Amino acid sequence: MNKPYEEGLITDATVVTNEKKRYSAGVLKYRQMGYWEPDYVPKDTDVLCLFRITPQEGVDPVEAAAAVAGESSTATWTVVWTDRLTACDSYRAKAYQVEPVPGIPGQYFAWVAYDIILFEEGSIANMTASLIGNVFSFKPLKAARLEDIRIPVAYVKTFKGPPTGLIVERERLDKFGRPLLGATTKPKLGLSGRNYGRVVYEGLKGGLDFMKDDENINSQPFMHWRDRYLYVMDAVNKASAATGEVKGSYLNVTGATMEDIYERAEFAKELGSVIVMIDLVIGWSAIQSMCNWARRNDMILHLHRAGHGTYTRQKNHGVSFRVIAKWLRCAGVDHMHTGTAVGKLEGDPMTVQGYYNVCRDSFTKKDLPRGLFYDQDWADLKKVMPVASGGIHAGQMHQLIDLFGDDVVLQFGGGTIGHPGGIQAGAVANRVALECMVKARNEGRDIKNEGPEILQAAARFCTPLKQALDTWGEISFNYTPTDTSDYATTPSVA
Numbered sequence: 001m002n003k004p005y006e007e008g009l010i011t012d013a014t015v016v017t018n019e020k021k022r023y024s025a026g027v028l029k030y031r032q033m034g035y036w037e038p039d040y041v042p043k044d045t046d047v048l049c050l051f052r053i054t055p056q057e058g059v060d061p062v063e064a065a066a067a068v069a070g071e072s073s074t075a076t077w078t079v080v081w082t083d084r085l086t087a088c089d090s091y092r093a094k095a096y097q098v099e100p101v102p103g104i105p106g107q108y109f110a111w112v113a114y115d116i117i118l119f120e121e122g123s124i125a126n127m128t129a130s131l132i133g134n135v136f137s138f139k140p141l142k143a144a145r146l147e148d149i150r151i152p153v154a155y156v157k158t159f160k161g162p163p164t165g166l167i168v169e170r171e172r173l174d175k176f177g178r179p180l181l182g183a184t185t186k187p188k189l190g191l192s193g194r195n196y197g198r199v200v201y202e203g204l205k206g207g208l209d210f211m212k213d214d215e216n217i218n219s220q221p222f223m224h225w226r227d228r229y230l231y232v233m234d235a236v237n238k239a240s241a242a243t244g245e246v247k248g249s250y251l252n253v254t255g256a257t258m259e260d261i262y263e264r265a266e267f268a269k270e271l272g273s274v275i276v277m278i279d280l281v282i283g284w285s286a287i288q289s290m291c292n293w294a295r296r297n298d299m300i301l302h303l304h305r306a307g308h309g310t311y312t313r314q315k316n317h318g319v320s321f322r323v324i325a326k327w328l329r330c331a332g333v334d335h336m337h338t339g340t341a342v343g344k345l346e347g348d349p350m351t352v353q354g355y356y357n358v359c360r361d362s363f364t365k366k367d368l369p370r371g372l373f374y375d376q377d378w379a380d381l382k383k384v385m386p387v388a389s390g391g392i393h394a395g396q397m398h399q400l401i402d403l404f405g406d407d408v409v410l411q412f413g414g415g416t417i418g419h420p421g422g423i424q425a426g427a428v429a430n431r432v433a434l435e436c437m438v439k440a441r442n443e444g445r446d447i448k449n450e451g452p453e454i455l456q457a458a459a460r461f462c463t464p465l466k467q468a469l470d471t472w473g474e475i476s477f478n479y480t481p482t483d484t485s486d487y488a489t490t491p492s493v494a
């Protein structure tokens with residue numbers, strides 16, 4: 001352990017506190033500038049971050065960790081005398097622990113604490129501008145990843161969180177005790193408004209709770225947004241009347257400007273939609289603005305995490321989706337795509353369960369096998385409804401319910417619209433598969449193992465389910481996940 005604040009000594013291991021030396025012009029190591037404090041005890045009010053860093057050859061991991069703390073808080077590459085005009089001891093982030101990543105030579109975990117006074121209240125844009133602002137391009141690091149974050153309760157309380165929350169969502173929809181069912185309208189692009197509306201009607205009439213615009217459907221030449229909204233809401237109203245259930249279709253209000261987004265959202269509200277949708281790519285400030293809009297207008301706000309795979313997937317560089325999920329819960333969305341584990345897109349089952357916990361827990365416990373490095377108190381921030389979507393089908397119903405429980409939207413796009421008997425038959429297959437599996441689970445059956453039998457038994461009385469199982473029963477996407485935990489267990493003391 002290094003002893004910080006050894007008066008005036010300039011060695012690799014110490015902070016230089018002799019003012020003459022500390023503030024003479026020139027370059028000091030980041031650890032000497034005070035960004036490495038191995039004896040630091042984090043405060044309950046600190047923001048805590050765990051970075052996975054890969055220093056360049058010859059760069060000392062402790063110096064690299066100190067540089068991360070420095071560049072994500074107050075530092076630049078040289079000593080600046082203007083530090084002395086600030087309470088720089090509090091404003092400096094402190095790296096306080098560094099250890100090798102188990103089993104991955106060259107990678108280190110670096111723990112960094114940030115005083116809460118560094119951040120603007122209720123602003124994800126501000127928090128991210130510090131924590132991921134510059135540091136990921138820093139040359140002495142080959143790569144860096146923000147693995148996890150602990151947002152202190154005092155800071156959580158400055159965010160409004162989900163406008164509706166999963167409990168009120170269920171009350172508004174009048175649907176309880178089972179996962180919700182949805183489908184992304186396909187093909188993603190090219191349908192005219194009238195044909196698009198027809199797909200929505202068929203899916204909802206067949207038994208789905210929601211249909212959904214895809215991430216890239218906005219207002220293209222083949223279907224302008226007003227056309228889409230009109231035909232979709234006509235379909236929603238007719239399907240609700242036909243089934244006696246509350247139905248919805250996530251109208252994607254993503255647009256080029258905030259004015260476009262508001263205009264679209266207002267029209268969706270005027271037409272009586274219960275839900276609107278935004279894409280992650282609109283950015284943090286736009287997300288928080290839409291959260292406020294949804295709260296003012298009693299609207300459920302669905303978030304599609306479009307684009308996240310560009311920076312969340314690779315383990316050595318970027319930002320883990322668990323961090324994005326924490327920011328999104330604070331920012332305030334009601335639905336969030338969180339992965340399926342069994343479908344077509346990246347997702348290790350344990351890692352994905354970690355994201356679900358972040359959405360639904362009142363208090364998320366440290367759980368290393370699920371990638372959760374910190375306890376996180378959510379201070380009663382509302383809960384987000386996670387959305388499992390991406391290459392799933394009725395034949396996986398037992399796995400999905402076993403992995404994720406009831407509070408989830410299961411979305412089958414291709415797995416509804418690609419059904420050989422048509423869209424309505426696809427929806428029937430999914431609804432029957434869901435209800436028979438929930439019933440079996442509630443009767444105490446071991447659905448994880450008996451699931452395929454339970455589905456086959458239900459299929460004897462439901463031709464659409466039989467067709468779905470015959471078509472997709474064998475389809476699975478068995479590839480090695482990229483983003484897995486480095487720990488098999490959570491040590492009781494760590």
Ligand SMILES: O=C(COP(=O)(O)O)[C@H](O)[C@H](O)COP(=O)(O)O
Pocket residue numbers: 184186214215304305306337338339340344345387388389390391392411412413414415
């Ligand atoms: O269009 C789909 C799924 O369609 P389908 O059901 O036909 O595969 C969604 O965009 C993905 O689920 C996004 O991925 P994620 O949910 O991981 O963000």
Ligand SMILES: [Mg+2]
Pocket residue numbers: 184214215
């Ligand atoms: Mg999509």
